[in-house]
Structure formats: C-alpha cells, structure tokens
Amino acid sequence: MPAPRHVYVAVIGAGGVGKCFLSQLSQLSTRLAQDSRAPTYLSLVLLARSSKVLMPEGYKPISLSSWESDLQASPAKVPSLPEIADYLSKSGKPVVLVDNTSNQDVADSYPSFLEKGISVVTPNKKGFSGSYDLWKKIFGAASNGQGTGGFVFHESTVGAGLPVISTLHDLIDSGDEVTKIEGVFSGTMSFLFNSFMPVGGGGGSFSAEVKKAKELGYTEPDPRDDLNGLDVARKLTILARISGLDVASPTSFPVQSLIPKELESVGSGEEFLEKLPAFDGDMDKLKAEAASEGKVVRFVGSIDVGKKQVKVGLEKFDHSHPIAALKGSDNIISFYTKRYGSNPLIIQGAGAGGEVTAMGVTADLIKVLKLLH
C-alpha cells in the first residue's frame, strides 16, 4: 500500500473562475483524502489576489470554507512573484500553481516557477498566446515539454472545460495529421450571431444584440474587448502553436475587428454602445447578402495547417453546417484530420462561464496529480 502523499496548491486570482475553482478544489481535496488505497492530501498554502494574500507560515493549510473572509481580513502586503516562487520551491513538497488571473505578469513568471519544479495549471491565455518566445520558454522548462521542471496544463485557455487541447494533443501524439481546425471560439460572438441571424430567420439589429449580450453578462465590461476579435485570435494562436506553426503573436495574422473604425477611440464602453446603432446598416447589409445566398453569417476562426494560414473573422455558412446550427453561447471546434477524413471530429458546448472554465482547471490539476508520483 503506497504511503499517503501531500501536495501543496497555490492559487493566484479569486474572481469568477477563481471562486468556482476553490469550490471544486474543496470537493476534490475531500475526495482524494478519503481514497483508502492511496490518499492524497491537497493543501492550499497560498491564495493571492491583486491586493490581498493568505500565506500562513510553515505552509499551514488555508481553510477552503472561510477563505473569502480570511482573505478580506488579511494584510495587504502581497509578495512579488519571484518571492512567491522562492517560498513555494522551499516547501519540500510537490507544488502546483493555479493561475486564475488573466494577468500578463503572472504568465511571464511561469518559466521561473516551472524551472523550480512547480507545476502550473491555468485558464490564463496570456502565457500561451503572447510572444512566441514566452511559449518556447514555458515548454522549454516544463517536463511535458522539452524540460525537466514542473508540468504545465492549460486546457481552459480554449473552449473552457471542453476537451479541445487534450484532443488536439492526442491526435498529434498518436500520429494523425491535423489539416485544418475551424470553429466558433468565443461564447460572446456565438451568442451575438446566433441572435443576430438565427437559422430560422429573425433577430434584432446588431447594436441591439450587443446591448442585450452586455446586459446578460456575456460581454466584457467594454464590449469592444470582445468585438475586436483578439480573444479569438489568442485561442487560435494557441491551437496553431500546438499544431506546430510558429505563430509570432495573436496579431501576426488577419483578424477582423467588428468595431467600426470611427468608434475605436471613443472614451467608454457606454459611449461606444450609444454610437453603435449608427453602423447597423453595414451589418444589415452583410446579413442580407448572406440571406440571399441561403446562408448565415458567423464569426469564426480557422487554421489551415498545411498552408500555415490562421485567420479570424466573419464567414458565411449553409444552414445545414454545424456552425450555423449552434445555440446560445456555445462554442464548436472542428478538427479535420487525415484519419477522420471529410467528416471532422467535432467538440461542442459551453465555452465560457466560471464553473466550466474552473472544471478544465480542476481536470488539469488532476492530470498533474497523476503525473506527480
């Protein structure tokens, strides 16, 4: 019978995804501790958000039930990322850093955590979709890359908890040849176009749908942060790099922005929403064009692996195409491969939301625990 083992978890970020993750971590740690054959004791030893930190001396576990008030009551002195890495690396136990932020600085520090043997799991796209140099440093340090440090997993950076990244790795590792990846990668864009131009006809003006999406909480505080296409471009960058393309950055390929040029520099999201209706004519024209061909318009991303082409923008689809039939704010990702032939392997479902994003992070943490013997 194997001895019980202890693994330390450090969490940065306690917003929407972070809260859901901490609740899932609480469930998971209870379940793993009760495994009579080989119990694993997971201890949360560090919890930080922008201005607060819990870091009890001697790696004492943080309560997973009262963390919110404990964090509120904590002093505001947050150590620097190098200080955190240093502290965690001296624990004498395996450590997993869970980055639930969307912060670039935290992402920039992954290589130094990994080199110290600390594993990293995260839904933060910044480390994998920014400079290609950072990507190379991360996987150059990680044991599941070319290095000998900690493990790194980031399933939730694309399609939240949907098994997109793991499936792409399985296809490639088992020797299949991925020829094309195509899909709707943004819950916001999915909702917008499924509402603006549903297959059965109907739909409000584009500006009205953007307003509705914002009211329902489906957009960023400033909807331009969704409409500029950068979020989709980041996800495509990640999948393209896994597929072997040396994509320099998420702005190194064509990305169509849905922000009218004239509104790029208006001061606030509110002002943008006020002025957007003046541009509804352009979107109505696109809609009418597609309708005249018996098609619908959707905001998609695609990677042609052979041609090394990545692009993001509006495209027209037949009513019978799975992308046209999408519902709500679902994502859909199609993998065209040599083995799968003309009918792609398709993964579909909610691609945003705290619970499903945290689920991908928790599943990644479980993967790390299995690899950490």
Next chain:
Amino acid sequence: MPAPRHVYVAVIGAGGVGKCFLSQLSQLSTRLAQDSRAPTYLSLVLLARSSKVLMPEGYKPISLSSWESDLQASPAKVPSLPEIADYLSKSGKPVVLVDNTSNQDVADSYPSFLEKGISVVTPNKKGFSGSYDLWKKIFGAASNGQGTGGFVFHESTVGAGLPVISTLHDLIDSGDEVTKIEGVFSGTMSFLFNSFMPVGGGGGSFSAEVKKAKELGYTEPDPRDDLNGLDVARKLTILARISGLDVASPTSFPVQSLIPKELESVGSGEEFLEKLPAFDGDMDKLKAEAASEGKVVRFVGSIDVGKKQVKVGLEKFDHSHPIAALKGSDNIISFYTKRYGSNPLIIQGAGAGGEVTAMGVTADLIKVLKLLH
C-alpha cells in the same frame, strides 16, 4: 537528465484494428526513442493472433516492419493466456498488454494481467460491458481503479478514438453531475438511418440500405450482429457503469432489436438479407409516422443517470436536433450535466474504422507511458 527507459509491449490481435495499431506503434516508438531529453524504448516482445504467435526468447524485439510475414512463418503453438501473463510478468520491465481482439477469454484474463503489474489498453468491449463482476475485478486490480496493479484504459470501446470516456471521467472527477448521456453510438446504425431517412427527404427501402451498408463494409459479416442493438447496448453499459450505475449486463435493460422476429433464426446473413425486404413495410410505416410529425427516426442510446434508466432503440428527432443532422457513419454523444446546463457538451465524428479505433488505443498507450515513471 533522466535515464532512458524500456517498456515492453505485447499485442494480441492483428486484424483490422491490430494492423493499424502496429503501424501507429511503429511511428510512436521511433518518435519516443528520438526524444533527446528522456528517450523511451518501446519494444514489441509478443504478438499473437488466434493461431500464430511471435514471442522471441529473452524478450527480443519483434520487427515492426516485417511482423506480418514473420508471424505467417511462425510455428502455430500459441501459449495460453496464463502462460503469456506469467512470461510477461517476469521480464523485469514495465509491460503493456494491447488487446486488439474482441475476444471474451482475453477480456476475462485482464484481472490476472493487472494483478501482475501489467497494464492493459484495449478497444475490446467484452471486459467492460459483460458481467458486472468482471468489471469490478478489473478495476479492483488496476491502479487507476481501487487496486495497485497495472493501469487499464479502454477509450476506443466507445466511439473509437473520440474522447468520450476520458471526457466522462473528467466531468465526474472534477465534480460535475452528469444527468443524462444520449447519442448515436454505432457507425453502422448511423449510416443506415442517415441514408434511410435523411433530413432533406429521400432514402431507399430499409432492406436496400442494409444491403448497401454491408457492401460498403459498414456492417458485420452477418448484419444481424449490428441490427440486434447489442453493440450499442455494450457501449451504453460501459458509460453507465462509469457514471456510477451498477448495470448487471448489456441485456439487463430495454434494447430494441431491428431484426424481425421471423428472421432471428434464419441460417445465414445472406438468407437474412434475401428475406428482409418482406418487412420493409414496418420500417416505411415508422418513417411515414415520423415524417408526419416533421421528424426523422434514429437509432439511439440513452442513460438517465438520476432515474438509473438505460435504453437503446428507435426514437424520433426534430430536423434541427444535432442527432438528426448527423452525416455518414458518424457518432454523436451528448453529455448533459449540471454545469453545462441545457446545452450539452457534444462530441461528434467517426466512431468506427481501423485507423480511428487504433488511434484511441495509441493515445491510451501514451497515457500509460506517462503514468509509468
């Protein structure tokens, strides 16, 4: 720098899936041996089919290029399964048994292989969909069950290489609550009904579509082995058990057979096909009924986890339902869960065929290699 490691692979079965697997194994072993950081040397040390075996003394590697003629030229004396388990367990190296048969005896022997520390990966449904007792013995022995023996993975027992089983495990392990699983689980049934009653109208008689499917190689030699629904029932049994239901056997819940009672006992598949047209009226009636409701008929399986109900048979679907829109011989599996809400997590694509089935086996082998430190 970690030392290079050796892992032995033993393969039983060298038919359609087996051949594809051996070709993928050849690619994989070349790739892993070239990993400059931590090379892994995979050696095929045993290859058996019904009446032939290659088992070179001293675990000498079998050639992955000339195995077919070497096997042909080998003497016909095949050792028993206990002899094979005993031989492999004495190698002093980690061993993975790859069962590419659909044989019950091989499946019955998994517990004894696992107990000896030998890992098992397989597309063979028999071990996981037969008696519940065998299921319990397998997972009672395996390290990724309640035991301390080898690891067992069987992704390709449902949906071939589609990530169905791994996704279900991720959902459950991360604490989601799976409420319902529904889908088209048979490539043959998918092809038959997509052709017999396509969404756009048309389609030949049912018997003509069965004949066509057989000619295209989409059915078993005797098409009744597909039409009896048992293959789908086996897959549902596996998913239901992973979901926590104690399903006694694949015949312990309602399974609709599409074989007319009168033809159950006719001697051969040929005779069955000759006599099937006499029963086309029944299927035409079903088709007309569904059409009058604006629906199509599909052969599906479903698991209601809360109600502990599993069933397999014909159901009607709206034209806009993803199950109705399926193409070719694709499978589709929908997971309804608490986190995913009203829109399920959907996985779709080819669910049969040598290459994609072998792909699931190869991906499982890679998983075992990662776990075998």
